[in-house]
Amino acid sequence: MRVSYRILKRFLPELSLRPEEVAEVFMNQGFVMEEVLSARDLFCSPLLAGTLVEAHREGLLTRCTVKLGERTFRVLVHTSGVPETGSRVLVGFEDHTPSFLPVRGERAREILDFLLPLPPFLEEGDDVYEALIGDDVVFEVEVTANRGDCLSVLGLARELAAHCDIPLVFPEARYTEKPIHHGFRLENEAPHLCPLYTGRYVTAITVRPSPFWIAKELILMGMRPINNVVDITNLVMLEMGQPLHAFDAARIRGNLVRVREAEEGECLVTLDGEERMLRKGMLLIADADRPIALAGVMGGRDTEVGPETKEIFLEAAFFDRVSVRRTARALGMRTEASARFERGVDPLGVMRAASRALALLEEMGGEVASGWLVSGQPPFAVWEISVPWELVVQRLSCEVPQKEGIRILERLGFQVAQEGETLRVRVPSWRPDVREPIDVVEEVGRVYGYGKIRSSFPSFPFDPGNVPRGESLENRIRAHLAHRGLYEVVTLSLVEEESVNVLGFGGEERVVVLNPLSQEHAVLRPFLFPSLFEVVRTNARRGRRSRGFFEVGKVFFRKEGNFREEKRLGIILWNVPQPALWKEDPVDLFTLKGFLEEIGELAGTGCGAVCPGRVFPVFEEDGAFVASSPEGGAEPIGWGGKVLPAFLRRHDVEGEVYYLEIRLEGLAAWGQDLPAKDFVLPAFPAVSRDISVVVDASTPWAFVASLVAEEAKRSCMALEEFALFDVFSGDPLPPGKKGFAFRLVFRAPDRTLEDEEVGRWVQKLKESLKQTGRVVLREEMILSHE
Amino acid sequence: MIEEIEEYLRDFEGELAQVLTRDDLNRVKGKYAGRKSRIPLFLERLKTLPLEERRIVGRRLNEVKVLIEERLREKEAELSRREQKREPVDFSLPGRRHPLGAFHPLRLVVDEIIAIFRSLGFRVEEGPEIETELYNFEALNIPADHPARDAQDSFYLGGGFLLRTHTSPAQIRVMKKLTPPFRVIVPGRCYRRDAFDATHSPVFHQVEGLVVAPGISMGDLKGTIEVFARRLFGERRKVRFRPSYFPFTEPSAEVDISCGICQGAGCRSCGGRGWLEIMGAGLVHPQVFRNVGYDPEKVQGFAFGMGVERIAMLKFGIPDIRWFFENDVAFLSAFKGLG
Structure with missing residues (x-):
């Protein structure tokens, strides 16, 4: 809502705050000040008084000559917009070119709608800005959704009245009624959507430009002047918050105004020239034959007030807020009127606003026919709230004096009766948002000032603040990865459909947004891969380099018809050939597996078996793996692989990309807190022995490792640990063979091991390896060569 | 006389600790170990002692003489180490390290x-x-x-x-x-x-x-x-x-x-x-x-x-x-x- 200081002052003659203080008060009472402008920013400059010296009427258009000192201008104006010859008219300049319009930034037109008449006391050449606008200040105030009443000068002025404790003056709303017969009838067929509809008939209308003060106030409040009748309805809407509509009464067929729901497929050309296809149930105003207005949203073009209009039907109504909102949204329209009806207008203010408009119309020469056409009742019931004063003081944490509170409420329009320490508060008709004692508390607090709230701290016992295992594990993993040189990223969880297609993720399991903003963000990611790959792409495009990225985030899918969300860890490694500044470790599939193992250790259990397996079609066939849970669950704990070079080329990414995704929630379930046990530090020396074996190239290390582990256990060897230290192939091994070299470390808890005993164990291990028929000892193999 | 020898050793240790340059060292060396030191004088006086005492004091005197020579060699080595090490370690060179990543x-x-x-x-x-x-x-x-x-x-x-x-x-x-x-x-x-x-x-x-x-x-x-x-x-x-x-x-x-x-x-x-x-x-x-x-x-x-x-x-x-x-x-x- 836009309002100016001087317009506010028209409602608050005793206002003594300066404009900047007014802005501050609005802010402190809950109205965000979006902008404070000088009125000068809205008007053309300079704005001068000229004289209309000649007017040649040529049908609908009139050739006018405007004199301004030595200069004369010839302009073509719509005949209805031409004031009397000899009157002062406004000449605005835009970039030194006369535009004849007051508003800044309007393009000069070949045919003007009107020449704006000025009061006769101005001399030709007078600066209109200085004389009639002065140093006014415009406030652009944001009104919250609960305060429909403040989409009006009246509402905002009332806020100031409460702050300053000064009276609020209503604008003039008196007129004389004349016994004029018009024969108009009203039919309300939808009282549930329109509880109150009123109409007035006004004749002897002459449509012309508005007087300057009305045009000026409309411009200050962000609307454009059109003609006196339309301007009056708009000005009263801005003043009182009640939208009004004037129909050209001569164009209403059958002297009948009907309020009814639309039939499917009915059409109406609205004031903006758009043809609107109506849907069943939309509320409209019709005459005997056809729709003539979209109730509460916009009037129809055919019954619009124009130059020929001599008589009008003035509508003032209370339309159901939900109905107006739905209609406006369905048609993609948001008008000044719909914005006000949506938030609720004052049910008791409907006829008062109409009266204000009638008074102004009468000033312009209109004659008001006696009698209201009324259908229905104002939808208003008295609402009283009992508020113990203690509640106000306690909830606000400040000692508001009760007298002060009552004064504030009364200035806001509440009626207050005091019953001991309790107030009985009667809510005014324009405040349907105030329903409970706490709402009254807020009203008092708002005006008294949130700045006076005394700070305290809720003093009940503290929660122990336990950090769940999942969270601490997540944080330790994040720290580990960041310290290992990866950048943490945060990406959008909405991705493109295609990026999910390439992962071969089924349509049924996807979670698709029904009303996406763009195709780029249409599906909720079922894996982190699309998001993380996009990060690599962005950085590749910008010529950046990095070792890799990781993200902890949610993925989404449907399972058995239900939505599921799961927390995942994604790691993407990016191996770019680049001039090295230092010697970095190579990045390959085993770097990825290394991360998996480290994370397993952080989870406290190590990691489960890792087997070849390709989950994403974008991974290389033989360069992908699936990791199972160390606790043997059916669901894998993660999967990884090397991204296909062809896929990288398609997305202009250089180098190699490796990807690993881990189900973090599964991981958090692993391992528990360290159980208390008796620690024993090794007291006797260890003995180590190396074994070197040769196997078929297809035999995995796990085959040898599990044999060693089993045999050591079966034979009760004091094998403390064993570790692979080399994998070798090629000369002198024959093709199709490879070798493993590993170290065994033996240690007994209670004695120093004898060489002989260890020798027996090693021999036993060697024997059992050989027995499988798939393992040959390296020393024996070389012997057979030689 | 044995007290005098011990005092001689203490004085030596005190002065040696003050040594910073080769000149200092030569001065201390001349004073406590050379022919112009008090060692020959002690040897002279040794002859005048009774046999039993002469053996005890003689052994100690010899120990002190060896100790002084050893300490002087050490000091000399230390000085020459200091003289040779002209190039200090360049600690402005980058360390051997992993690059760090960052949190979002x-x-x-x-x-x-x-x-x-x-x-x-x-x-x-x-x-x-x-x-x-x-x-x-x-x-x-x-x-x-x-x-x-x-x-x-x-x-x-x-x-x-x-x-x-x-x-x-x-x-x-x-x-x-x-x-x-x-x-x-x-x-x-x-x-x-x-x-x-x-x-x-x-x-x-x-x-x-x-x-x-x-x-x-x-x-x-x-x-x-x-x-x-x-x-x-x-x-x-x-x-x-x-x-x-x-x-x-x-x-x-x-x-x-x-x-x-x-x-x-x-x-x-x-x-x-x-x-x-x-x-x-x-x-x-x-x-x-x-x-x-x-x-x-x-x-x-x-x-x-x-x-x-x-x-x-x-x-x-x-x-x-x-x-x-x-x-x-x-x-x-x-x-x-x-x-």
Whole structure:
């Protein structure tokens, strides 16, 4: 809502705050000040008084000559917009070119709608800005959704009245009624959507430009002047918050105004020239034959007030807020009127606003026919709230004096009766948002000032603040990865459909947004891969380099018809050939597996078996793996692989990309807190022995490792640990063979091991390896060569 | 005589400790070890002693002589080591190390917010990102067709589900799960059907707070937020409450902190306002309590919700919200060493 200081002052003659203080008060009472402008920013400059010296009427258009000192201008104006010859008219300049319009930034037109008449006391050449606008200040105030009443000068002025404790003056709303017969009838067929509809008939209308003060106030409040009748309805809407509509009464067929729901497929050309296809149930105003207005949203073009209009039907109504909102949204329209009806207008203010408009119309020469056409009742019931004063003081944490509170409420329009320490508060008709004692508390607090709230701290016992295992594990993993040189990223969880297609993720399991903003963000990611790959792409495009990225985030899918969300860890490694500044470790599939193992250790259990397996079609066939849970669950704990070079080329990414995704929630379930046990530090020396074996190239290390582990256990060897230290192939091994070299470390808890005993164990291990028929000892193999 | 020898050794040790240069050393050497030292004199005097005493003193004298020669050699070696080592180690060369990565600024901010509230006795809960319309709106006193929904245009998934437009539905979940009194924060991701620009993103993050206990007041809210804001932004920052409107709080407030650059006077960085908005807050609306089966006569509460992106932008001076989600290494590397 836009309002100016001087317009506010028209409602608050005793206002003594300066404009900047007014802005501050609005802010402190809950109205965000979006902008404070000088009125000068809205008007053309300079704005001068000229004289209309000649007017040649040529049908609908009139050739006018405007004199301004030595200069004369010839302009073509719509005949209805031409004031009397000899009157002062406004000449605005835009970039030194006369535009004849007051508003800044309007393009000069070949045919003007009107020449704006000025009061006769101005001399030709007078600066209109200085004389009639002065140093006014415009406030652009944001009104919250609960305060429909403040989409009006009246509402905002009332806020100031409460702050300053000064009276609020209503604008003039008196007129004389004349016994004029018009024969108009009203039919309300939808009282549930329109509880109150009123109409007035006004004749002897002459449509012309508005007087300057009305045009000026409309411009200050962000609307454009059109003609006196339309301007009056708009000005009263801005003043009182009640939208009004004037129909050209001569164009209403059958002297009948009907309020009814639309039939499917009915059409109406609205004031903006758009043809609107109506849907069943939309509320409209019709005459005997056809729709003539979209109730509460916009009037129809055919019954619009124009130059020929001599008589009008003035509508003032209370339309159901939900109905107006739905209609406006369905048609993609948001008008000044719909914005006000949506938030609720004052049910008791409907006829008062109409009266204000009638008074102004009468000033312009209109004659008001006696009698209201009324259908229905104002939808208003008295609402009283009992508020113990203690509640106000306690909830606000400040000692508001009760007298002060009552004064504030009364200035806001509440009626207050005091019953001991309790107030009985009667809510005014324009405040349907105030329903409970706490709402009254807020009203008092708002005006008294949130700045006076005394700070305290809720003093009940503290929660122990336990950090769940999942969270601490997540944080330790994040720290580990960041310290290992990866950048943490945060990406959008909405991705493109295609990026999910390439992962071969089924349509049924996807979670698709029904009303996406763009195709780029249409599906909720079922894996982190699309998001993380996009990060690599962005950085590749910008010529950046990095070792890799990781993200902890949610993925989404449907399972058995239900939505599921799961927390995942994604790691993407990016191996770019680049001039090295230092010697970095190579990045390959085993770097990825290394991360998996480290994370397993952080989870406290190590990691489960890792087997070849390709989950994403974008991974290389033989360069992908699936990791199972160390606790043997059916669901894998993660999967990884090397991204296909062809896929990288398609997305202009250089180098190699490796990807690993881990189900973090599964991981958090692993391992528990360290159980208390008796620690024993090794007291006797260890003995180590190396074994070197040769196997078929297809035999995995796990085959040898599990044999060693089993045999050591079966034979009760004091094998403390064993570790692979080399994998070798090629000369002198024959093709199709490879070798493993590993170290065994033996240690007994209670004695120093004898060489002989260890020798027996090693021999036993060697024997059992050989027995499988798939393992040959390296020393024996070389012997057979030689 | 044996005392004299011991004293001679002590004097020697004292003077040797003072030696810094080769000249010093030669002087000490001449005084205590050469022909002009007192050693020959001691030897002369030795002859005059009775046989028994002569053996004891003689042995000691010899020991002292050997010791002095040894100490002099050591000192000489030390001096020549010092002379030879002309080139110091160049410690300006880079160390052998792993390059560091960094945490994302949004996670840094969330981690810090969590840490502050944990220290104030809050527990941390989570809620789902796929929510029901019921929890996201109706239970929070935002009925269908209410103008308050305009600001929260949603992504719908069908079947009454949507992507939550704020973390506030977690208030409902928390109240159904816990029994008052409690203090909770809920960090999380939210979605609104807003096109990307410098200050809007369809995906963003919030931290919700909820405290429920008998007698909670606006003062409790203000006190808690003041402690939080000063810890996060610095002790010099002022906190201001402005009335506002949220359907699920009453009274409602917007919370501002004073601009870190001008301290409230108004400058270019804060658009001349002097204050920066950091969150929405208020006392829990009685209707919200009724919706979860609490008696608003018996318990009260306060709630707040803050935008993580906005706070991170203020804290780090980031001008464009899109930077968070582009993850340009040039941006991310600026946060090395934080967290």
